Amino acid sequence: MIVYNLIGALTSDSNTLWVALLSLTVLSLYFLYFDKLSKIHGKQISLLPSITKTQWASLIVSLKLANFGPRDILPYFDSVIKKYGSIIHLKIIARHYVIINDPDDIKVLLSSVQHITKGPDYEMLEPWLNKGLLTSTDQKWHSRRKLLTNTFHFKILETYVPSLNNHSRSLVKNLINASDNGKSIADIDSHVTLCALDIVCETIMGVNLRTQEGKSTDYVKAIKNVSHILIKRIFTFWYWSEIIFNLSSIGREFRKSLKLLHNFTENVIKERRKILEETAEQKKTDGKGKKQIYSFLDLLVGVSKENPGTMTDKDIREEVDTFLFEGHDTSSIAITMAIIHLGLDQNIQNLVRDELYEIFGDSDRDATMEDLKAMTNLERVIKETMRLYPSVTGITRTLKEPLHLEKYTIPSKSVMVVVPHLLHRDENIYPNPEKFDPDRFLPEQCNGRHPYAYIPFSAGPRNCIGQKFAMYQMKTVLSTILRYTIVETLGTQQSIVISTQLIMRADYLPSVKITPIPNKSIKSHT
Numbered sequence: 001m002i003v004y005n006l007i008g009a010l011t012s013d014s015n016t017l018w019v020a021l022l023s024l025t026v027l028s029l030y031f032l033y034f035d036k037l038s039k040i041h042g043k044q045i046s047l048l049p050s051i052t053k054t055q056w057a058s059l060i061v062s063l064k065l066a067n068f069g070p071r072d073i074l075p076y077f078d079s080v081i082k083k084y085g086s087i088i089h090l091k092i093i094a095r096h097y098v099i100i101n102d103p104d105d106i107k108v109l110l111s112s113v114q115h116i117t118k119g120p121d122y123e124m125l126e127p128w129l130n131k132g133l134l135t136s137t138d139q140k141w142h143s144r145r146k147l148l149t150n151t152f153h154f155k156i157l158e159t160y161v162p163s164l165n166n167h168s169r170s171l172v173k174n175l176i177n178a179s180d181n182g183k184s185i186a187d188i189d190s191h192v193t194l195c196a197l198d199i200v201c202e203t204i205m206g207v208n209l210r211t212q213e214g215k216s217t218d219y220v221k222a223i224k225n226v227s228h229i230l231i232k233r234i235f236t237f238w239y240w241s242e243i244i245f246n247l248s249s250i251g252r253e254f255r256k257s258l259k260l261l262h263n264f265t266e267n268v269i270k271e272r273r274k275i276l277e278e279t280a281e282q283k284k285t286d287g288k289g290k291k292q293i294y295s296f297l298d299l300l301v302g303v304s305k306e307n308p309g310t311m312t313d314k315d316i317r318e319e320v321d322t323f324l325f326e327g328h329d330t331s332s333i334a335i336t337m338a339i340i341h342l343g344l345d346q347n348i349q350n351l352v353r354d355e356l357y358e359i360f361g362d363s364d365r366d367a368t369m370e371d372l373k374a375m376t377n378l379e380r381v382i383k384e385t386m387r388l389y390p391s392v393t394g395i396t397r398t399l400k401e402p403l404h405l406e407k408y409t410i411p412s413k414s415v416m417v418v419v420p421h422l423l424h425r426d427e428n429i430y431p432n433p434e435k436f437d438p439d440r441f442l443p444e445q446c447n448g449r450h451p452y453a454y455i456p457f458s459a460g461p462r463n464c465i466g467q468k469f470a471m472y473q474m475k476t477v478l479s480t481i482l483r484y485t486i487v488e489t490l491g492t493q494q495s496i497v498i499s500t501q502l503i504m505r506a507d508y509l510p511s512v513k514i515t516p517i518p519n520k521s522i523k524s525h526t
């Protein structure tokens with residue numbers, strides 16, 4: 001039945017038998033090739049608890065995963081971890097995956113400076129992000145990481161704060177408009193995503209896309225499309241093959257969306273270079289020029305000018321694409337989930353609002369960096385949100401040499417998988433794990449907790465480079481919402497349905513009612 005589906009999927013769009021035959025030939029070669037590879041792994045793998053002890057079991061699990069929808073993946077891994085314990089091996093075709101869920105083991109993997117090569121799933125991002133910071137490894141990753149770390153310096157982050165405030169104000173206005181006459185909002189996540197995209201485009205590329213005003217909708221659709229197709233490809237082993245993927249209808253759809261995304265970034269880079277040159281020219285002639293706020297892109301263009309050969313236009317594009325992708329979808333799901341939970345518990349919401357009143361009083365002024373740092377109650381809400389809903393559901397590494405864990409040695413070439421979503425629900429670490437309780441992040445409750453038991457931003461050398469930016473972004477958006485409105489979620493936590501689509505997404509969310517706070521009207525700028 002599943003093989004029939006496979007053939008159907010590949011031939012439905014072209015109706016040609018040769019596509020099916022070619023696919024099956026490639027698949028057979030795959031089996032042969034991977035079978036040879038799997039023998040190399042030998043004894044060490046056989047010692048691991050495994051759900052694919054035999055070739056037959058491996059085939060069944062591979063086909064099962066390929067037939068999964070994005071909602072099925074996390075519950076499946078959850079059931080496997082619960083049944084077998086904190087380390088589990090599975091073989092998909094003949095690629096060996098090892099899921100680890102013990103903070104000690106996770107520490108050995110993520111803190112290592114040797115094991116920094118991402119899993120094969122990341123290769124599928126390359127047509128889009130090329131070898132940018134997220135996907136590169138070894139020397140290239142080291143030099144890029146060093147270079148790009150400077151672009152997230154505290155002083156630079158500070159220049160982004162006006163943009164965070166402006167777009168947060170636009171979001172609040174849109175939410176108030178959408179709730180006109182007491183209407184509830186069913187798609188709060190779409191509103192938040194556009195706000196996060198506007199923020200990241202302005203700070204990363206120096207361009208105000210105005211997606212919150214209904215502009216650039218093609219670009220937004222293309223991003224969604226590409227990430228949806230990529231997760232399908234990652235979990236469907238026959239799409240691992242370039243030939244099969246390129247011939248399939250989703251492969252064609254992927255290329256179409258990708259072209260749009262790349263054209264867009266290239267035009268922005270061109271435009272931005274022109275503006276920078278004009279401003280520099282103006283400064284030379286009249287000593288004035290506009291007051292410059294540097295975007296991430298400006299800094300990269302600056303580097304390429306000062307050190308010719310370090311950053312070509314292609315290098316710049318791959319980093320801009322990487323940061324745009326990593327920078328907006330991840331934080332928008334976290335902001336959305338925080339809104340839902342604040343709306344579910346008025347006591348928690350009031351605690352945060354009291355804190356905001358202490359900081360701002362009755363003033364309508366924008367938040368400063370100092371204000372954002374003082375929002376400790378809000379920070380706990382955000383941390384608890386990212387415990388329950390870590391935006392990145394899976395972190396993977398391909399081992400280039402054996403990994404020595406406490407009980408097992410994992411041979412090289414294996415793919416290690418860490419699933420923060422499962423780790424953060426371990427009831428030995430977080431009692432009553434489904435309960436939303438920001439107090440878990442009070443200092444006294446964090447004391448003694450394993451540092452690798454909470455990893456929404458990953459950890460070690462390949463942790464999230466944008467985590468400080470993300471925290472400021474999330475705090476600005478959420479604090480602006482709570483300074484001007486009361487949030488009420490019309491439903492329950494249990495009704496939330498999430499899925500894995502490159503990053504976590506919400507498939508179903510309860511509606512939200514947004515009521516403006518009397519006598520507080522929100523302005524565009526202060």
Ligand code: HEM
Pocket residue numbers: 118133134135145322323326327328330331334386390391392394395396455456457458461462463464465466467469470
């Ligand atoms: C709530 C928001 C965010 C979360 C939860 C998050 C989470 C993560 C995680 C878990 C990783 C590691 C992935 C892996 O090892 O496979 C990562 C890497 C990365 N993140 Fe974030 N991220 C967030 C926001 C951002 C933002 C705002 C930016 C940029 C503006 C960003 C840029 C990156 C980049 C470039 C990497 C790759 C770093 C490297 O490999 O050296 N992220 N992020």
